[in-house]
Amino acid sequence: MGGLFDGTPWERPVTCAECGRPLEACRCPRDARGDLKRPQDQPARVHRERRSGGKTVTVVSGIDSVATDLEALLKELKSCLGAGGTVKDGRIEIQGDHRDRVAAILREKGYPAKAAGG
Ligand SMILES: [Zn+2]
Numbered sequence: 001m002g003g004l005f006d007g008t009p010w011e012r013p014v015t016c017a018e019c020g021r022p023l024e025a026c027r028c029p030r031d032a033r034g035d036l037k038r039p040q041d042q043p044a045r046v047h048r049e050r051r052s053g054g055k056t057v058t059v060v061s062g063i064d065s066v067a068t069d070l071e072a073l074l075k076e077l078k079s080c081l082g083a084g085g086t087v088k089d090g091r092i093e094i095q096g097d098h099r100d101r102v103a104a105i106l107r108e109k110g111y112p113a114k115a116a117g118g
Contacts, residue, residue, distance in 0.1 A: 029067035037067035039110035046103045047117035058099050060092040063111065073109075080105055 016026035018036055031037045045062045060077075063070065070087045077094055078085050081101060085094040094102060099115050106113035 031064045032066045037064045044106050044111045044113040045116045046099050048099050056097045058094040058102050065090040
């Protein structure tokens with residue numbers, strides 16, 4: 001006797017719909033539920049926040065922290081911008097006002113990034 005779901009639609013797919021590789025070999029970005037989350041599926045929002053002491057930080061939200069390595073992305077943004085930053089609560093924070101450049105860099109990487117707020 002075979003497995004209960006053999007040959008039925010309930011059998012788990014063994015290859016990735018995106019890259020066609022077996023799921024164990026697939027390196028496509030996925031969220032916590034295991035659903036495909038490519039950069040173009042992660043609409044990022046870039047806005048500025050004023051901190052106490054009058055400092056401005058540029059905040060990136062909306063990027064899936066499981067599908068995307070936020071620390072690696074932060075590192076790239078920091079070296080592009082020559083600014084400091086951190087990952088906090090699933091958001092990227094860059095010191096200073098870099099909203100438009102951050103949105104442009106993210107769009108170059110395939111994220112549909114939008115500059116938001118004042
Ligand atoms: Zn894949």
